[in-house]
Amino acid sequence: DQQVKQNSPSLSVQEGRISILNCDYTNSMFDYFLWYKKYPAEGPTFLISISSIKDKNEDGRFTVFLNKSAKHLSLHIVPSQPGDSAVYFCAASVQGGTSYGKLTFGQGTILTVHP
């Protein structure tokens, strides 16, 4: 039962254009969402997050949008740079209670930005 899904295994974009990575979730209890970036032979690193009380969060070139009714979130990277080429993981959690920050991850999307 995949509660967090990234249906696009890969995405290829031209440098300077927008990259849009998508993520869907099924568990309506999730109230906190994160994006992680992973380079080969390294651990994932935190990129940006959003609480369910918001529908948008922006940090520099990265913006995350949340559509709770559709149980969908997306990560926009503008403008895309070759250094953004990596695997991007969407993750979700239930804050508070006994969740202890446990994250449920999607399968990841490989982003390739061509010069």
Next chain:
Amino acid sequence: NAGVTQTPKFRILKIGQSMTLQCTQDMNHNYMYWYRQDPGMGLKLIYYSVGAGITDKGEVPNGYNVSRSTTEDFPLRLELAAPSQTSVYFCASSYGAGGLTGELFFGEGSRLTVL
């Protein structure tokens, strides 16, 4: 600042052997986690700890054991290794239940192959 350090980075085991993956963090984080990542899949939580002496199971705990005798160290023990445990293992830590932003700090990973 070393962050989260995992050893070994690579290991090949024979079926039935046992081993311990070491994880240490120098950020004085209370929460620590072990995840595994199989090819084409997201990270799945094996075990987590909210402080020294306190551990609990995650989504896929079978075949593993953990201990947390100090704040810094969170070793993962594999007993009677099986081919299904071939994976990349990531240790992570956070200040609290994912911290203010939900951020987990990951180690570089340990690639384990069971033959």
